[in-house]
Amino acid sequence: MLKLELRNVVKRFGENTVCNGISLGVEQGQMVCLIGASGAGKSTVLRCINLLEPIEDGEIFLDEEDISIPGLNPQNVRSKIGMVFQNFNLFPHMTAFENAILAPKRIRGLSKVDLNAEIEMLFERFELTERMHNYPDQLSGGQQQRVAIVRALAMKPEVMLFDEITSALDPQLVGEVLDVLLQLKAQGMTMVLATHEMQFARQAADKICFLKDGKVVEEGTAKEIFNTPKQAETKAFLERALK
Amino acid sequence: MPKYKAAGMTRRELYEHQQRRRSLIIAGISTICVVVTIIFLVPLAPGWEKVQKSFFNGAVLTKTFPKLLDAFRVNIMIFAWSAPAIAILGLMIALARDAKSPALFPLRIFGAAFTDIFRGVPVILTVYLIGFGIPGLGLPRPWNSPFIWGSLALILTYSAYVAEIFRAGIDSVHPSQRSAALSLGLSERQVMKDVILPQAIRNVVPSQMNMLIALQKDVSLLSFIGPVEIFRQAGVYKSLFANFTPYVGAAIIFLIVTIPATRYADYLMARQMRERR
Amino acid sequence: MSKKMIVSAVALALLATNAFAGGHCASGKTLEKGKFTIATGNPAYFPWVMDDAPESGQGFEAAVGYAVAKEMGFAKEDVVWVRSSFDEAIQPGVKNFDVNMQQYSITDERDQVVDFSVPYYTAPMAVLVGASATGTAATIEALKNLKWGAVGSTTAVQKIANSVKPNNAPLLYADNADVNAAITANQIDAAMFDLPTALFLSAVMIEGSKVIGQFPSSESDDADQFGMLMEEGNPLKSCVDTALNSITKSGILASIEAQWLQDTTGVPLIK
Ligand SMILES: Nc1ncnc2c1ncn2[C@@H]1O[C@H](COP(=O)(O)OP(=O)(O)OP(=O)(O)O)[C@@H](O)[C@H]1O
Ligand SMILES: [Mg+2]
Numbered sequence A: 001m002l003k004l005e006l007r008n009v010v011k012r013f014g015e016n017t018v019c020n021g022i023s024l025g026v027e028q029g030q031m032v033c034l035i036g037a038s039g040a041g042k043s044t045v046l047r048c049i050n051l052l053e054p055i056e057d058g059e060i061f062l063d064e065e066d067i068s069i070p071g072l073n074p075q076n077v078r079s080k081i082g083m084v085f086q087n088f089n090l091f092p093h094m095t096a097f098e099n100a101i102l103a104p105k106r107i108r109g110l111s112k113v114d115l116n117a118e119i120e121m122l123f124e125r126f127e128l129t130e131r132m133h134n135y136p137d138q139l140s141g142g143q144q145q146r147v148a149i150v151r152a153l154a155m156k157p158e159v160m161l162f163d164e165i166t167s168a169l170d171p172q173l174v175g176e177v178l179d180v181l182l183q184l185k186a187q188g189m190t191m192v193l194a195t196h197e198m199q200f201a202r203q204a205a206d207k208i209c210f211l212k213d214g215k216v217v218e219e220g221t222a223k224e225i226f227n228t229p230k231q232a233e234t235k236a237f238l239e240r241a242l243k
Numbered sequence B: 001m002p003k004y005k006a007a008g009m010t011r012r013e014l015y016e017h018q019q020r021r022r023s024l025i026i027a028g029i030s031t032i033c034v035v036v037t038i039i040f041l042v043p044l045a046p047g048w049e050k051v052q053k054s055f056f057n058g059a060v061l062t063k064t065f066p067k068l069l070d071a072f073r074v075n076i077m078i079f080a081w082s083a084p085a086i087a088i089l090g091l092m093i094a095l096a097r098d099a100k101s102p103a104l105f106p107l108r109i110f111g112a113a114f115t116d117i118f119r120g121v122p123v124i125l126t127v128y129l130i131g132f133g134i135p136g137l138g139l140p141r142p143w144n145s146p147f148i149w150g151s152l153a154l155i156l157t158y159s160a161y162v163a164e165i166f167r168a169g170i171d172s173v174h175p176s177q178r179s180a181a182l183s184l185g186l187s188e189r190q191v192m193k194d195v196i197l198p199q200a201i202r203n204v205v206p207s208q209m210n211m212l213i214a215l216q217k218d219v220s221l222l223s224f225i226g227p228v229e230i231f232r233q234a235g236v237y238k239s240l241f242a243n244f245t246p247y248v249g250a251a252i253i254f255l256i257v258t259i260p261a262t263r264y265a266d267y268l269m270a271r272q273m274r275e276r277r
Numbered sequence C: 001m002s003k004k005m006i007v008s009a010v011a012l013a014l015l016a017t018n019a020f021a022g023g024h025c026a027s028g029k030t031l032e033k034g035k036f037t038i039a040t041g042n043p044a045y046f047p048w049v050m051d052d053a054p055e056s057g058q059g060f061e062a063a064v065g066y067a068v069a070k071e072m073g074f075a076k077e078d079v080v081w082v083r084s085s086f087d088e089a090i091q092p093g094v095k096n097f098d099v100n101m102q103q104y105s106i107t108d109e110r111d112q113v114v115d116f117s118v119p120y121y122t123a124p125m126a127v128l129v130g131a132s133a134t135g136t137a138a139t140i141e142a143l144k145n146l147k148w149g150a151v152g153s154t155t156a157v158q159k160i161a162n163s164v165k166p167n168n169a170p171l172l173y174a175d176n177a178d179v180n181a182a183i184t185a186n187q188i189d190a191a192m193f194d195l196p197t198a199l200f201l202s203a204v205m206i207e208g209s210k211v212i213g214q215f216p217s218s219e220s221d222d223a224d225q226f227g228m229l230m231e232e233g234n235p236l237k238s239c240v241d242t243a244l245n246s247i248t249k250s251g252i253l254a255s256i257e258a259q260w261l262q263d264t265t266g267v268p269l270i271k
Helices: A042-049 A074-080 A096-107 A112-125 A141-153 A171-186 A198-204 A222-227 A232-242 B011-044 B048-055 B058-097 B102-120 B123-136 B146-172 B175-183 B188-225 B230-241 B245-276 C003-020 C060-072 C108-113 C140-144 C156-164 C176-184 C195-205 C237-249 C252-263
Strands: A002-013 A016-027 A031-035 A057-062 A081-084 A159-163 A190-194 A207-212 A215-220 C036-040 C079-083 C114-122 C125-129 C148-151 C171-173 C190-194 C210-214 C225-231
Touching: A002 A042, A002 A190, A016 A042, A016 A057, A016 A190, A016 A207, A016 A215, A031 A042, A031 A198, A042 A159, A042 A190, A074 A081, A074 A096, A074 B175, A081 A141, A081 B175, A096 A112, A096 A141, A096 B188, A112 A141, A141 A159, A141 A171, A171 A190, A171 A198, A198 A222, A198 A232, A207 A222, A207 A232, A215 A222, A215 A232, A222 A232, B011 B048, B048 B245, B058 B102, B058 B146, B058 B188, B058 B230, B058 B245, B102 B146, B123 B146, B123 B188, B123 C176, B146 B188, B175 B188, B188 B230, B188 B245, B188 C171, B188 C176, B230 B245, B230 C156, B230 C171, C036 C060, C060 C079, C060 C114, C060 C237, C060 C252, C108 C114, C114 C237, C114 C252, C125 C156, C125 C195, C140 C156, C148 C156, C148 C176, C156 C190, C171 C176, C176 C190, C176 C195, C190 C195, C195 C210, C225 C237, C237 C252
Parallel strands: A031 A190, A031 A207, A081 A159, A159 A190, C036 C079, C148 C171, C148 C190
Antiparallel strands: A002 A016, A002 A057, A207 A215, C114 C225, C125 C190, C125 C210
16 A cells, blocks of 8 residues: 555646656655756655645545545645755744744644643754754754754654755755654655755665656666666766766 | 064954054044034024024024923824834735635735725825815714824825835745745644744834834824824914924924934844845 | 183184095095095905995995094095905005005015005904804803814914813814814814904805804904005005094994994804
């Protein structure tokens, strides 16, 4: 049974078809990496999964339930699917802790007292306890992204989407963020990543999809894609990316 | 041992220190020159004596100043109840104009018409039309008071401007903030209230400060429909003493309030510019 | 009978004789020999001239005209009335009248181009009330309770503050039209104007309004004073002034004013 499935998803921005029939299956606990050149449509796929963008055609299933029915209230879906973005993630007018507690407080309807312990645990788990009451601009880029992950986790999501969460970071900060992803994988989180970190994808991904012009050109295990790519386009992309 | 080592400064610090001193001295000297020129030359002008007597008359000033301050309390009163109303109405109109749900379409149209109309008509006309017009429909006292309807005219006009500033503030919040908030499962309303608005409002505080300063001055327009605030009181004294000094007195009182406020707004604006960079 | 009394009786008789002879002061100085030509408005109206007929001597200015003429020694039939437009008369130039009476306020600017007699009328302050307050009594006590308004640049402001001392702070406006608007909108009950302005506004501008009282005219009001207008340098001025001073002193002027501007207009003095 697939945790998450896309069937022939089509997304257009005006005349521009950004997703041109994308199909993708993600199993429970799998980490799937979307790779591809800039503009290939990786971010858009993730945004469609989280219902931030309505799709023109096709279906998206979560636990075999169609979540892409037009008119469906997206809030329930979104609280089950966490998402972290490249940058401008955190709310700058709130401390790290307030960032994390906002959505659970509002949506799960729990009081601050009830949530406190739970949220503090999360910060502790990701070694952010000391930074808990700082504002975003007092945090390093890496810490900010980790807080953003903590914030998403505070909603107890079943699936996590990551959109190039390390690409705005200084190289020495990338590691700490990727470590968090590994930690999550170890705990069995189902994850979909859009990434340019080829080495990380190669090591950690259970499945890799290569996107080009809004289509899945090739998919397979890390080994298959990196060692024996079938498509010429995949080969060309990887040659450039790994240089 | 070099001199800068002795002073506990680096070479550059010493250089900048000297530069600063130099420019301070130059600025000081040129300021003194200008002020001295004004003080000595202006009284030499042939009309100075007359101007002094009718604009800077100490006796008239001492006689009228306390009463002018008294009248200024009326300005402050009108300001005090108009400003919060403007903030609330302005925000509501800004939100109405950005409303997405089709059910709120009339609200959007209304918001747009509202801002177009009240930004397009001079404040004084609005004050006249609303201040005399609506009470003329036959409202009983005290509901026909010029204080109420004059204030409403100010509130409507200023809300139109304030709403546009709020909208600009809402637009200035990066769209990712919205995405991030939505992706957490928050509703549109919650996103607006908890995430967008707090940032938007903070972004526009300096601009809104400037609106407050303008409002403080425009409160005087209510004098045209009856309330005896500082401008009218000064006018009464001008006629009584056939002397313009009361107007100068009123200007002084305005400046006492608006200069610090203007400075503060500029400071906020400058700080925001620094933060943006 | 004392000698003194006889002398004064003779003097009086002499004076009277001279007067009947065509006026020794004014003789030769009038437009037309033996006639005194007075101009009035076209039309002239209540309460200054009744029914646009100055020859009847009815109305304040008509009555004053005849009183002055009589004082100067003209018989009633020697008074000639002509019409003139208001603006034309205050322009410099040759006039078709000896004196012109149509509520000309004496101002410095006008005095540059024409001559004015001493004032024959000092406009008193009067109370104009809107439709809702026409029942108010003409007493300070009653006036105190009204909501007041006035034009901010006039002495009416001081009159309200010093004479009425109302319970509520008055509202002040830029001009008469705004005061009208405030009365019409029922934002104020009463406004202070000089009497002629008040009469005009109540008759022409503000429906349902009424002038309910006037204050005794006083120097401190700095109010409008009406004078007879003459051509610049007219030698008749001293005769007219003497006559006016004399009917002022004798109380004739005051009684004319009482008759036409208090009784006829129905605007009583405020107590
Ligand atoms: N809101 C939008 N409106 C119009 N066009 C859009 C919008 N968002 C994305 N696009 C277009 O969709 C295409 C795919 O964009 P997308 O951000 O999904 O690419 P990407 O694969 O994530 O690229 P990158 O690696 O640079 O992040 C691009 O051509 C982009 O211009
Ligand atoms: Mg992207």
